[in-house]
Amino acid sequence: MKTLTAINKLGKNMVDNLEKFQHIGKRTHSLQYIFKRRTGELISKIFLYIVIIALSFVFLYPLLFLLAQSLMLPSDVSDSTVQWIPKQFDLTNYKLSWTALGGDPGRTYWNALQSSLYMSIGGALLQVFSCSLAGYALGRYRFPGYTIVMGLVLFSFLVPPQTLMVPLFQLFSGFGWINTFLPFVVPSAMGHGLKGALFVLIFIQFFHRLPSVLEEAARIDGASAFRTFWQIMLPLARPAMLVVFLFSVVWHWNDVFYSNLYLRLPKFYNLSQALGIFNGVGAAQFQAATVGLSNTQTIGAAPTILNQIMAASLLTILPMLIMYLFTQRYFVESVERTGIAGE
Amino acid sequence: MKKRLRRSLWLRNMVEAYSFLLLWLIGFAMFMAVPLGKSFYYSFNKMMITKNGLVPDWTGLANFRRAFSTDVAFLPLLKNSVMSLLIQVPLILVFAMMAALLLNRNIIGRTFFRGVFFLPVIIASGAVLVEMLRLGAERMPLFTSSSLFLALMDIIPPDILEPLLVLADQLTLVMWDSGVQILIFLAGLQTISPSLYEAANMDGATKWESFWKITFPMITPMILVNTVFSIVNSFTSARNQMMTYIRTVVFQQNDYGYGAAIGWIYFVLAFVMIGLVFLIFRKSLTNTDGRR
Numbered sequence: 001m002k003t004l005t006a007i008n009k010l011g012k013n014m015v016d017n018l019e020k021f022q023h024i025g026k027r028t029h030s031l032q033y034i035f036k037r038r039t040g041e042l043i044s045k046i047f048l049y050i051v052i053i054a055l056s057f058v059f060l061y062p063l064l065f066l067l068a069q070s071l072m073l074p075s076d077v078s079d080s081t082v083q084w085i086p087k088q089f090d091l092t093n094y095k096l097s098w099t100a101l102g103g104d105p106g107r108t109y110w111n112a113l114q115s116s117l118y119m120s121i122g123g124a125l126l127q128v129f130s131c132s133l134a135g136y137a138l139g140r141y142r143f144p145g146y147t148i149v150m151g152l153v154l155f156s157f158l159v160p161p162q163t164l165m166v167p168l169f170q171l172f173s174g175f176g177w178i179n180t181f182l183p184f185v186v187p188s189a190m191g192h193g194l195k196g197a198l199f200v201l202i203f204i205q206f207f208h209r210l211p212s213v214l215e216e217a218a219r220i221d222g223a224s225a226f227r228t229f230w231q232i233m234l235p236l237a238r239p240a241m242l243v244v245f246l247f248s249v250v251w252h253w254n255d256v257f258y259s260n261l262y263l264r265l266p267k268f269y270n271l272s273q274a275l276g277i278f279n280g281v282g283a284a285q286f287q288a289a290t291v292g293l294s295n296t297q298t299i300g301a302a303p304t305i306l307n308q309i310m311a312a313s314l315l316t317i318l319p320m321l322i323m324y325l326f327t328q329r330y331f332v333e334s335v336e337r338t339g340i341a342g343e
Numbered sequence: 344m345k346k347r348l349r350r351s352l353w354l355r356n357m358v359e360a361y362s363f364l365l366l367w368l369i370g371f372a373m374f375m376a377v378p379l380g381k382s383f384y385y386s387f388n389k390m391m392i393t394k395n396g397l398v399p400d401w402t403g404l405a406n407f408r409r410a411f412s413t414d415v416a417f418l419p420l421l422k423n424s425v426m427s428l429l430i431q432v433p434l435i436l437v438f439a440m441m442a443a444l445l446l447n448r449n450i451i452g453r454t455f456f457r458g459v460f461f462l463p464v465i466i467a468s469g470a471v472l473v474e475m476l477r478l479g480a481e482r483m484p485l486f487t488s489s490s491l492f493l494a495l496m497d498i499i500p501p502d503i504l505e506p507l508l509v510l511a512d513q514l515t516l517v518m519w520d521s522g523v524q525i526l527i528f529l530a531g532l533q534t535i536s537p538s539l540y541e542a543a544n545m546d547g548a549t550k551w552e553s554f555w556k557i558t559f560p561m562i563t564p565m566i567l568v569n570t571v572f573s574i575v576n577s578f579t580s581a582r583n584q585m586m587t588y589i590r591t592v593v594f595q596q597n598d599y600g601y602g603a604a605i606g607w608i609y610f611v612l613a614f615v616m617i618g619l620v621f622l623i624f625r626k627s628l629t630n631t632d633g634r635r
Contacts, residue, residue, distance in 0.1 A: 052445055056459045058518050062467045062475060069478065130366055137363035143356060149364060156375045158571075160578040160613055162589045163606040166385060166599050167378035170397070190370025195579075200367065225359040254469030257579055257586055272470040306478050313471045324465045328458040332526060 063321075070094065070311035097312035103274035104266035109315060115270040117319070118181055119259070120252035123188040127199055127248045128241050130191035135203020135240075136229055140215070153204075157197035161257060169261060183262040184252070194251055194258060199244045206240035207233065242330050246323075253320055271316045278312050386604035392597060399600070406604035416588065417605060424577075424585050425612065431517055432573045436566060438514075439521040443528030444558075457529070464522035472519075472582070523576075524569045531565035532558070567624040571617055578613065585609055 068084045070093050076086040101109045138150060172183040187193035191200055210233070218228040234241075256272050263269055266277065324331070361368075386406055388399035410417050446457055467475065499507070535558065543553040577583060589609075593602035 048445065048448065048450065052450065052456055055442065055445070055518070056456060058515060059459050059462050061515075062463060062519065065475065065478075066466075066471075130370075133363050134367035137360045141356060141360035141363075143360040146360075149368070152371055152375075156371060158575060158614060158617055159375065159379065160606070160610050162578065162586055163382055163603075163610040164375070164378045165382075165589065165606060166593055166603050167381035168374065169593075170381075171373075171378065187370060187374045189366075190374070191367035192370045192374045196370075198575075225362070229363070250465055254471070255579070256470050256473075260590070275470045275474060309474050310478065313474045317466045317471050320465050324458075324462070328461070329454065331461055332454070332457045332529075 066310050066314045069307050070314050072307045093308045093311035094315065097278070097308050097315060100278050100308070101271065101274045101312050101315060103269035103277055107267060107269075109271075112269055112271045112274045113319070115263075115268065116253060116272070119184050119270055120249045122181065123184045123193055123252045124245050124248035126185060126188040127191070127193060127196060128245050130189055131196060131199040131244060132203050132234060132237060132241065133229075134191045134200045136207050136233060138200070139204040139207030140212075140233075150204075153197050153200050156192070157201065165261060172262060177262070179263055179265050179268045184258065194248070194255055199248065202244055203237070203240055206237055210236060239333075242327075246327055246331055249323070250320060253317075275309075275312055275316050278309055382603040382606060385600050386607050388600045390599035397599060402600070406601050407608070409601065410605050410608055420584055420588055421609070421612070424583065424609075425616075428574060428577055428616070430513070431520070431577070432570060434514070434517045435521045435524055435573050436569055438517055439524035439528050439569060440562075440566075442521070442525045443532055446525070446529055447532045460525055461522045463519035467519040468580075476582075520573075520576075520580075524573060527565050527569055527572070528562065531562045535561045563624065567620065570620050570624075574613065574617055574620070 064084070068086070071086045071089065071091075073086065073088070073090055073092065098109045101112055103112055134153070138146070138153065168183075169178075172178055175182070177183050177186075184193060188196065214232050214236070215228055218232045219225075223231070254272060256276060259270055259273050260276070263273060266274075269277070385399065387401065387403060389402045389405070391398045391400055442460055446453065446460065450456070539557050539561075540553055543557060548556065579586070589602050589606055592598050592605065
């Protein structure tokens with residue numbers, strides 16, 4: 001009985017104290033306080049979205065620019081009320097640039113597109129394979145000469161292509177490979193080619209982080225080194241393969257240096273190159289039209305050949321855009337998962 | 344017995360590693376080592392074009408002397424490319440870092456925004472970028488649209504305004520150039536464990552403090568990676584004038600020896616710059632504790 005009252009008293013005390021504490025709490029967690037904090041958060045959130053949307057505009061701008069300019073006709077260009085949206089929807093620019101993008105009479109967009117596709121997809125597939133081999137060796141094995149080979153990979157990452165231009169051209173023309181795809185494909189097959197060393201580094205980084213348990217299990221079960229690689233490790237490396245493939249395709253596609261070096265006749269030109277000689281015509285006209293105007297005045301004064309070039313530019317990157325539309329997720333996610341940024 | 348086993352394991356390990364590497368090493372010899380040596384040799388020669396192909400004629404350092412004394416185009420180009428690197432790389436780093444911090448926040452449509460920020464890597468590079476620059480695509484209408492521009496004209500004298508506009512143009516180019524760097528920073532940010540921020544918050548650190556005490560030290564390796572990547576990326580950029588110049592020298596003036604020489608000067612300069620970058624970052628690289 002005594003204890004019961006004691007407990008009751010204690011409970012009452014606690015309730016009293018609770019109210020007292022709540023009173024203190026009201027000072028720090030009062031509605032006013034919460035409201036103030038929430039508005040602060042809200043304002044910073046709104047600010048964040050404004051910044052991010054403004055920045056997104058900067059990044060979407062090239063695409064919008066291409067699209068708007070490519071649809072404009074001479075009447076729209078001279079019309080000062082037309083800033084972004086042309087008066088009528090007309091595909092003349094596209095029709096004209098379709099044939100001009102062949103780079104050579106008798107060729108159209110299709111031929112140059114095929115040229116680009118062979119080069120970039122072929123190069124990318126071979127690079128995925130060959131760079132994964134080298135990356136696996138450097139990511140999983142420790143062997144005498146490891147530091148030297150690793151140094152060689154880093155070194156070949158740093159050498160500018162300009163330095164190697166003359167001897168490489170000589171080498172390939174000695175083989176009779178100029179104006180074919182072999183100068184792109186053969187170095188790629190050996191883990192070099194366009195940014196090959198970077199892809200090797202990506203694979204090294206990725207294989208380095210994989211746990212060794214699976215590999216050991218395969219080896220104990222009697223799989224050979226190559227079979228372990230092919231059946232166990234390579235399937236695990238899918239994210240790295242994907243990121244290498246995607247980057248390789250895009251970089252091959254946009255590259256003008258190597259293509260201009262090895263594909264020298266207009267009838268073998270790929271899309272980027274065909275666009276490049278298209279601009280030769282446009283540049284002369286542009287100069288003629290804008291002579292004597294200051295930098296800021298030339299905006300909007302462009303003649304229509306430039307609108308055709310914009311249409312051609314859009315056609316050039318259209319395949320990449322379509323690819324990006326479907327693989328955008330992988331570009332972004334796979335960079336995170338491959339651990340390119342690791343150490 | 345045991346020793347022999349260990350020895351054979353060691354041998355097997357080595358054979359396996361080198362068999363994986365074989366293809367790459369052959370490629371390295373063919374497409375990197377031999378051409379590099381050749382171009383080094385050419386740079387000391389005048390390459391004569393004869394019926395038997397190119398015949399080297401030893402001239403010693405004449406090509407290098409020509410690059411630094413008689414060639415009027417080379418030095419300004421070299422200076423230009425170094426200057427634009429020195430301006431652009433820090434801008435790219437700062438912008439990419441900011442963008443990565445923004446995109447790392449928990450916002451609606453994060454995937455979409457990431458996709459958008461990476462878009463210029465797909466479209467605004469190579470030949471297409473060159474075309475767009477010709478049309479003045481890097482000048483955002485914000486800066487050049489008549490009213491704002493005229494208003495600014497009234498306040499700021501044109502002598503000051505013009506360079507500012509050029510800087511603004513540079514800024515859009517910098518933003519378009521930083522897609523890959525943003526991704527690398529993002530990936531780096533995600534390796535930082537949230538518990539570090541929680542601990543800092545408990546101890547009363549502000550967001551600003553926890554950025555400088557946690558985020559920045561944790562992300563220094565990515566700053567190094569991004570710096571090197573930006574420098575290397577600029578070699579093959581379609582806007583690199585050095586590349587076009589060397590190509591003109593080689594294929595239009597047919598001066599192979601001189602082309603090789605300026606190629607080497609460019610390479611040495613780039614190598615020194617990257618070496619400096621490594622030197623600067625040497626100390627901060629050792630600390631990688633607390634990763635997820």
